[in-house]
Amino acid sequence: MTASHTTAKISARLADFTKSFRAHFAAEIQNPVVLKEMRAAMRGIRPTVLLTIYLIIMGSVVGLVYASFALADDVTTSSNTSQTLGKAIFFTVVSLEMMMVCLLAPALSAGSISAERERQTFDLIRTTLLTARSLVAGKLNSSILFLFMMLLIGFPLQSIAYYLGGVTIEEVLVSFLMLGISAIIFCTIGIIISSLVKTTLAATVVSYIITVLVLFGAPFLLLLVAMVGNVIPSSLNPTPFQEILLQVIGFVIGYIIIAINPLSAAVASEIMLIEQQQLFYTTLDMSYGWKFPVISPWISYTIFAILVSLALIRLAIYMVRQVEK
Amino acid sequence: MSEMIVIRDLTKQYYQKRWVKAVDGLNLTVQEGDIFGFVGPNGAGKTSTIRIMCTLLQATRGDIFVAGHSAQREPRSVRRSIGYMPDFFGVYNDMLVWEYLDFFGACYDLAPQTRKGLITDLLELVDLSHRRNDRVEGLSRGMKQRLSLARTLIHDPQVLVLDEPASGLDPRARVEIRRLLVELARMGKTIFFSTHILADVAEICTKVGIIEGGRLVASGTPAELQQLVLPHRQIQVEILQQRLPDNPEPEPQQALIAWLKNIPGVLDVEHAAENTAGENGLVAPQENDSEDRKQRVRLQINFNGDDSAVSGLLKALVEQADLNGMGILQFHEGSRNIEEIFMRATKGIVT
Numbered sequence: 001m002t003a004s005h006t007t008a009k010i011s012a013r014l015a016d017f018t019k020s021f022r023a024h025f026a027a028e029i030q031n032p033v034v035l036k037e038m039r040a041a042m043r044g045i046r047p048t049v050l051l052t053i054y055l056i057i058m059g060s061v062v063g064l065v066y067a068s069f070a071l072a073d074d075v076t077t078s079s080n081t082s083q084t085l086g087k088a089i090f091f092t093v094v095s096l097e098m099m100m101v102c103l104l105a106p107a108l109s110a111g112s113i114s115a116e117r118e119r120q121t122f123d124l125i126r127t128t129l130l131t132a133r134s135l136v137a138g139k140l141n142s143s144i145l146f147l148f149m150m151l152l153i154g155f156p157l158q159s160i161a162y163y164l165g166g167v168t169i170e171e172v173l174v175s176f177l178m179l180g181i182s183a184i185i186f187c188t189i190g191i192i193i194s195s196l197v198k199t200t201l202a203a204t205v206v207s208y209i210i211t212v213l214v215l216f217g218a219p220f221l222l223l224l225v226a227m228v229g230n231v232i233p234s235s236l237n238p239t240p241f242q243e244i245l246l247q248v249i250g251f252v253i254g255y256i257i258i259a260i261n262p263l264s265a266a267v268a269s270e271i272m273l274i275e276q277q278q279l280f281y282t283t284l285d286m287s288y289g290w291k292f293p294v295i296s297p298w299i300s301y302t303i304f305a306i307l308v309s310l311a312l313i314r315l316a317i318y319m320v321r322q323v324e325k
Numbered sequence: 326m327s328e329m330i331v332i333r334d335l336t337k338q339y340y341q342k343r344w345v346k347a348v349d350g351l352n353l354t355v356q357e358g359d360i361f362g363f364v365g366p367n368g369a370g371k372t373s374t375i376r377i378m379c380t381l382l383q384a385t386r387g388d389i390f391v392a393g394h395s396a397q398r399e400p401r402s403v404r405r406s407i408g409y410m411p412d413f414f415g416v417y418n419d420m421l422v423w424e425y426l427d428f429f430g431a432c433y434d435l436a437p438q439t440r441k442g443l444i445t446d447l448l449e450l451v452d453l454s455h456r457r458n459d460r461v462e463g464l465s466r467g468m469k470q471r472l473s474l475a476r477t478l479i480h481d482p483q484v485l486v487l488d489e490p491a492s493g494l495d496p497r498a499r500v501e502i503r504r505l506l507v508e509l510a511r512m513g514k515t516i517f518f519s520t521h522i523l524a525d526v527a528e529i530c531t532k533v534g535i536i537e538g539g540r541l542v543a544s545g546t547p548a549e550l551q552q553l554v555l556p557h558r559q560i561q562v563e564i565l566q567q568r569l570p571d572n573p574e575p576e577p578q579q580a581l582i583a584w585l586k587n588i589p590g591v592l593d594v595e596h597a598a599e600n601t602a603g604e605n606g607l608v609a610p611q612e613n614d615s616e617d618r619k620q621r622v623r624l625q626i627n628f629n630g631d632d633s634a635v636s637g638l639l640k641a642l643v644e645q646a647d648l649n650g651m652g653i654l655q656f657h658e659g660s661r662n663i664e665e666i667f668m669r670a671t672k673g674i675v676t
Contacts, residue, residue, distance in 0.1 A: 032431030040419050120415040124476070127379050127409045128432035129401060 032130070033138025034145070037112075041146055051153060058096055062157050065092050083166030090161035094175045097154050098262060101147055101183045102215060106207035108146055109190025111200035112139035113320060118200060132321035136313060140184075140191050147183040151176070170279050174269065174298050182262045185305040186211055192312045195319040218261035225253050240288055247286050251294075259300035269298040329484055329515040330355035330378070334387035337373045337539075347373040349539035351387070355517055355532065357483075360510045362530035363519040366671060370539040371519040372412070375488050378517070379409045392483050405433075408477030412489035412519075414469045418462035422453060422472060425461055426479055433480035440479075447475040451505065467498025474505060485509065487518035491525055503529050523664050537671045550666050557592055560626040560635065563655035564646060578622045584645055588638060590630035596623065621654065 028034070041047060069085040113136075116122040125135060158175075161167050190207045197203040238246060258264045269279075272294075276282045280299065283291040332353040339345050348370040355361045365371050376382035378389045380400035388395050394402035417425060423444050430440035448454045451471040456464060464472060470490065477485055490506070491499045499522070507529050510516055520526060526533055527547065534544040543550055566578055585594045628638065639656050646653055 030431075032428050035431070036417070036420070036424075036428050039424065040417070043419060119417065120411070120413045121417060123379075123381055123411060124409070124415045124429070125432065126381060127404055127407070128429060128480075129404055129434055130432040 028137060028141060031134055031138040031141065033135055034142045037139065037142030038145065041142065051150070054100065054150060055153060058093065058154055058157055061092055061096060062089055062160065065089055082164050086161045086164030086166035089164065090158065090167045090171070090175075093154060093157050093161065094179070094266070097151055097179050098182065098266070100150055101179060102186060102211055104147060104150065105143065105183060105186030106190045106204060106211055108143040109139065109187040110194050110204040110207040112143065112191055113194040113316075114197055114200045114203045115194075117198060132317045135320055136191060136195075136316045139194075140187055140313065143187040143190065144183055147187070148180070151179055151183070168273075171270070171273065174279070175266070177302060178262055178266055178298055181302050181305045185309050188309040188312045188316075189214075192316045192319075195316045214261065215263060218257050219264055222254060222257045222264060225250065225257065243287050244290055247290075248292065251284065251286075251292050255294065255297070255300070258297045260304055262301060262305075265297040265301035269296050272296055327357050328354050328390075329357045329359070329392060330361075330517055331390040332374070332378075332387070333390070335374065335377065335384055335389060336386040337370070337377060337382070338385045346539050348377075348384075351536070351539065351541055353534055353541060353544060355515060357515050358510065358513060359532045360506060360516045360530050361518070362526035362533045363517060363536065364521075364523065364526055364533060364667060365519075365536035367521075369536045371536060372488055373539075374536070375409075375486055375517075375519060378403075378486055379407060380404060405480065406482055407484045407486050408480070408482040410473050410477045410485070410487045410490055412492060414466075414473060416461045416469055416472065418460065420461050421458055422448070422461060422464070423457050425472065426475060429476050430479045435480065443479060447478055450478070450508075451475045452501075465498075467494050467501060470494060470498065470502060471505070474502070478509070482514075484515045484517060487516065489520055490518055491520065491522055499525070523667055535667060535670045543666075543670045547666075550670075556629075558628045558630070558635065559659040560628050560638070561655065561657055561659045562624045562626060562642065562653065564622045564624065565652040565654050566620050566622050566650075578624075578649075578651070581645060581649055581651065582624065585624075585626060585642070588641065590628050590634050590638070592627040592629055594624055594626050596625070622651075625659070 065088050066085065069081065069088065113122070116125065158172065162169075162172060189210055190203070193207045193210070194200075194203045197206060258268050272278050272282055273296075278296065280296050281294070282296070283293050286292050330353070332351050335348050335351040336346065337348040339347055347368075351370070351374060363371050363374070373382065374389075377384050378391060378396055380396050380403050384397060388397050390396070391403045392406040394406060396403045417428075420428070426444045426447060427440050430443060431437075435443070444457075445454070448457055451474055453464075453468060453471060453475070456468065461469065461472065474487075474490070477487070485506075487506075491502050494502065503525055506516055506518070510529075510531075531546065532544070533547055533550055535542050535550075543553055545553065564578065564581070582594045585591055626638075628635065630638070635658070639653075642656070643653050
């Protein structure tokens, strides 16, 4: 087979992929479920009130952070203080946005399929030509779009931090990526629970329990691993090889726990960035001069969250597609 | 006319502490353009059959073919061919009327411009044009039902499958739905609907199927069913019994009844019972009736014979009544109503 033949084959496959992607994208843009859900979400005074309250809370907290710094020092002339304030505002805004994502995602998505069952519209939809994939994608996209809109309206507050300094563009981009990915995975959890549980109330409660477990269970586990890691080596009186092995096991377990949790992944990535000026990759010091290679946790979290989301979406589609037996 | 719905050896079993057959070897054919009334008591298997037809439920055995497509193997083709209205409203209350139809139109892959025109036409058909921009939650029950009917038509299906379309509606709304169904049949739609309301069946159905215990106990046109379930004719006679002083017979109608029983083709003669005579006002004389009413005797003759035999019976009856000093006030064949056919066809079995 000649090289030109192979190139032609690859370019044909690429063209097919692009065509299929465009078709899928167009289908998602025209998905009737997204339009219906967004119409319902944005109708009346409720969304305006919700957005206003959210911005007032965000603005007030940022105002308080600014005021506390302004009272202590002159933020307009001191470059160091200005940068510290910028970082503080950035962390405050990102933390609030992460809280908003975690609080709103289950509320937005947990009722998506179960509410259709409760309203008795699920059967009506299933007798149309709308596929299970389009239904799940529509429900997921509408929940995510609403969260993205909330993230977007917080952007002016983040830009204050960027203006004051102390925050790099990489940090801003990574924080947006992590918030976006978190919105996707928490909405996906809500959707899958909604497709498994019959009532919206039960689906919402289960979704919140899982969200809390994901958010706080992982740091708790990390603490537990750290405590055990401190106790075991000294009590075993290990050989150098055993010590290295135990350290590697401890690092791997700790890293996995960090990488599956948005809060710990964000904090660990930030520490890596501040202390080692590394955004993607670094090494950790071990005993006897050994080094442990580490990919920045935000990357691992992103990959983990995307894979889990894809698996959950497939499961939700399977559940919705099921014909009653 | 082609076969639009073919149900072949359909069986559906559920496990409810024990295996229960909701539908048991059902066979049925509905022709194009028919208004088919699927009648049966609660738990007869009507909804299970409809849910299998609409690709919502898997059959244990057998299949349903809609416009030639298998509900089990070609669900998308079946969905394209049917418009399904369940026995509940299933509406999005926070939507506007036109949005509701637009959403379902989009679910059937209709282009926005096509949907726009269709929505206007359908709202006109179901007489909801004036409520186009109102919220669905503000509609009355009857209006919601009409909106649901419009939804079933949005993709111009060949077959409409309606589960209890008139249940819970007031009399006016029921009449409106009935008129719409007749209008839709005139437009070429095949309509398959289940109902408890036998008056609706009698009024609009071209074919009827009676199901009980998951089995089809009778099916055909209303006339065929009458023939099948009640093979003899019921003739109502009202006689004026004149009280002549020289009449030697103390109970002249008894003599007439005895005479009638000897006529060839007469199976039985009885005083018209209230439940069968309601439509005609023929009521058997009661003890507390006034003297004037007592002079009228109403009889029901169960008769086996053709039209000329009925004509001969009338002629003989007039002569015999005259001999007994009586006159014939009314003589007509009673209509065997659908309730009676239903009661005779079913035994009250629930799966």
